[in-house]
Amino acid sequence: MSDSLYDRYGRPLVVGFVVVLAALSVASAYLRVETAGTAAVGDAIVSLYIAAVVLWGTFREGYDTPRFRIALYGVLVLWGSADLIAGADAPLAYLFLIGGSLLIAWESYSYTRERRKPVYER
Template sequence: MSDSVYDRYGRPVVVGFVVVLAGLSVASAYLRVSSAGLAAAGDALISLYIAGVVVWGTFREGYDTARFRIALYGVLVLWGSADLIAGSEGALPYLFLIGGLLLIARESYAHAGARDDPAESD
C-alpha cells in the first residue's frame, strides 16, 4: 500500500472539497428554483447532474474512466439543450450541444476501439 503524502493528506482534502462543492450546488439549485420557480428548473437539474457526476466520480468510478468522461461531456449537451429550449439565440448553445455530442462520440469510439483491440487480449 502506498503511503505517499497525497494518499495521506491530499485525497481527503480533495474529497472534502468535492463534497462541499456538491453541497453548494444542491443548495444553489434549491435556491434558484425557490426564487425563480419552474423557469429555473432546467438549470437546477443540470447543477444537480453535475454534482452527482462529480461525486460519483470521486467515490465510485474515478476520474480517469471513459464512463466518467462521457457523463461529464453530457453536461455540455444538457447545457446546450437547456439554453436552446429556453430560447437562447446565440452561438454558444449550439457550440455546447454539438461540441458535447462530438466529445461523447469521440470518447465512445476510442473506448470501443480499445475494448475490441485484439492486441490487448493476447
C-alpha cells in the same frame, strides 16, 4: 514519501472539497428554483447532474475512465439543451450541444477501438 503524504492528507482534503462544492451546487440549484420559479428548472437540473457526476467520479468511478468522461461530456449536451429549451437562442448553446455530442461520439469511438485491440497492444 510523497505518495503516503498524499494518501494521508491530500486525498481526504480533495474529497472534502468536492463534497463541499457538490453541496453548494445543490443548494444553489434549490435557491435558483425557489427565486426564479420554473424558468430556472433547466439550470437546476444541470447543476444537480454536475454535482452527481462529480460525486460519482470521486467516490465510485474515478476520473480517468471512459464512462466518467462520457457522463461529463453529457453535461455540455444537457447544458446546451436546457438553454435552447429555455429559449436562449445563443451560439454558445449550439456550441455546447454540438461540441458535447461530438465529444461523446469521439470518446465512445475511442473506447470501442481500444477494446478491440489485442491485449499485448493495450
